[in-house]
Amino acid sequence: MREVGLAALDTALAAGAPVIDVRERDEYLQVRVPGVTLIPLSEFVARADEIPDADTVYVICAVGGRSSQAASYLAGRGINAVSVAGGTVAWQQSGRDIEAGV
Template sequence: MKEISVTELAAQKQPVIVDVREPDEFQALRVPGVAHIPMGEVVERIAEIPDDGPVYVICASGGRSARVAEYLASRDIDAINVAGGTFGWRDAGLPVESGA
């Protein structure tokens, strides 16, 4: 499985990022500009995930996103797990959003 650090991801130009956490987690804290597809909905919403370039998958710390990235890769989607997740992003001092 491919992985990227939060600082490497932050340096990417207009990355496609999918956050797979639960809605309450997403509302509380998120990386700006991410798409939200909870892990439990990925299979039924896979058509919403672009398959024409890398898709960076993020969760809280990297566990759920790793499982989703593996699933997407098995469906021939170039999925890359974000090591450290949203908490790693925040802890690196990168911008975050919260609320609706």
């Protein structure tokens, strides 16, 4: 499983790559990276068929622990998945745009 930084995530988002947020719904509603899709880690295995077919799938959580688990799971299924280092916390602290609410 690979880990990428925020600059790589910026590029991926601009290119329309899928970004899966594996935090729980309440965390997602508080703050998120614009354009991510929520599939909570607690539902991840049951909903893995919802992962889009793409060259690379980016996985993000709060700081990187849960996204690493999810990316490793996807890699085990033959999907090129990467975890975003620092997660949503690093994204927000960097001053990048965020979304909140529904």
